Amino acid sequence: xxxxxxxxxxxxxxxxxxxxxxxxxxxxxxxxxxxxxxxxxxxxxxxxxxxxxxxxxxxxxxxxxxxxxxxxxxxxxxxxxxxxxxxxxxxxxxxxxxxxxxxxxxxxxxxxxxxxxxxxxxxxxxxxxxxxxxxxxxxxxx
Numbered sequence: 356x357x358x359x360x361x362x363x364x365x366x367x368x369x370x371x372x373x374x375x376x377x378x379x380x381x382x383x384x385x386x387x388x389x390x391x392x393x394x395x396x397x398x399x400x401x402x403x404x405x406x407x408x409x410x411x412x413x414x415x416x417x418x419x420x421x422x423x424x425x426x427x428x429x430x431x432x433x434x435x436x437x438x439x440x441x442x443x444x445x446x447x448x449x450x451x452x453x454x455x456x457x458x459x460x461x462x463x464x465x466x467x468x469x470x471x472x473x474x475x476x477x478x479x480x481x482x483x484x485x486x487x488x489x490x491x492x493x494x495x496x497x
Contacts, residue, residue: 359387361384361395361396364379364403365379366379377494381490382490384402385488387484394483399485401469402467402480404468405465405467405468407494409465413460428449428453431452435448
């Protein structure tokens with residue numbers, strides 16, 4: 356973290372008169388503009404709420420391990436076997452499917468559940484002068 360970073364957390368399912376709950380998240384956002392410093396704390400808290408609800412697995416597409424990406428592409432190619440689509444069309448289809456894949460598992464690519472209009476997390480943060488740097492999600496196992 357840097358001197359421009361803000362950490363915020365959220366605890367879900369709190370017991371009365373307690374700081375304990377069933378799930379929690381801590382997020383680190385970095386202020387990237389003067390406007391961001393005013394909004395950082397509230398935006399980070401909302402993002403922590405989103406993390407608890409959406410349960411992302413990775414921060415961004417770049418953080419997804421190569422073997423996970425390759426496995427997903429393999430599955431997509433298998434599904435299209437025998438469709439007789441030209442290679443350039445298959446590439447476009449796979450690119451679109453990979454975008455959807457990342458939206459499901461990467462925090463920066465998800466629709467922000469706590470911001471009005473549900474913008475993509477990375478876009479919502481950028482518009483506030485912030486950038487998501489890290490997060491941690493902790494939950495009780497069932």
